Amino acid sequence: MPETDELLILKSIKGDTASFGKLVERYQHHVFNLALRMVNHHEDARDITQETFIKAFKSLAAFKYKCRFKTWINQIASNTCLDHLRRLKVDKARRIISPTAPYQETVENISVGNQSNPEEKLIQVERATAVKKALDSLPEAYKLPLLMQHYQKMSYHEISSALNIPKKTVATRLYRAKKMLKEFLSGGEYGEVFADQKKADGPNIKGVHIL
């Protein structure tokens, strides 16, 4: 039976780095995905993930078990992402750095699921690109809870703890984020992509049983 996060934390605090390594193994993909969706740059996401785990290791003794480790690591990751984005804005304003190419969804890196033929793969790439563009159009305050809820599968309570905002605010931001996405996807160059999927989904869309 795998050891619980709490036990691994306890062992790590006592100096067992192998136990901390198990925590890294468990959550590295999770943190990396959050960072990648937030900053939209592969190398930066990698640096943010590394920084997140180093910060977690340094402050393990202060963890205090008030929430799940997953919530805590998401909190550190989201703060690190926001710090990074703020630094980028400042550096761009000072023209210290030039804009770097954002992470592109390609046929190679997309997870195709059950799409085996090239045409299906290309459609998938198109849709994934549309989603990325739509997410990038969101303000950070709306994007973060949406990424946490939809991709990290966190509950309102966990998002509320990680972002230090009330649960009602989480619900409001999620609602507004999805309305903004809908507006973005209904017009412009991605309108057709979205409309095609709606047609393909039809009236029996998964997740909600419509009366």
Place this chain on the structure above:
Amino acid sequence: MDLISRECTYSEETKIRSHLAACPRCTEELTELTYINNFLDNLSSQKAPPDLYANIMSTVEEMAESYKNLSQEITSCIRSQPPKGIPTSILRDLISAAAVALIIFWMGTGWISPLTATTENKISGAVLTYMYYTEVTLDRTKSSISVFNHSLFSAVDKLNMQPKF
């Protein structure tokens, strides 16, 4: 939103569904939000780069090693420079001082001034001598603690100068 996010209780869900059955506008809104949810699923998860774990753990192990070394350094610093006169030496010195003072003044006072050598005088003299010798002992102890603290703080300074991430 709560319905789509599965954040509502069974009774709340029942109420929402009853409302949806009678409200086409809300049903349409729910459908649109669900389409958005499905569309978001087009964005796949990525695996972290394969060497990321090794990079993280190499830094973590370096940090753990440096904390361990520093902790050993502090421990050995404490052990190698025990402050003189703490605690058994102090006790020994104090007891010696008290005993000597008492003997001298008890015996000496009686010999020097037999007529005025009352018990009170003897005790008073003994106490004064005791106080003098204890003050000297405390000064010596304070100086030893000062030397010890200096060594301890030097070691702590080294800890503060560890690289921060």
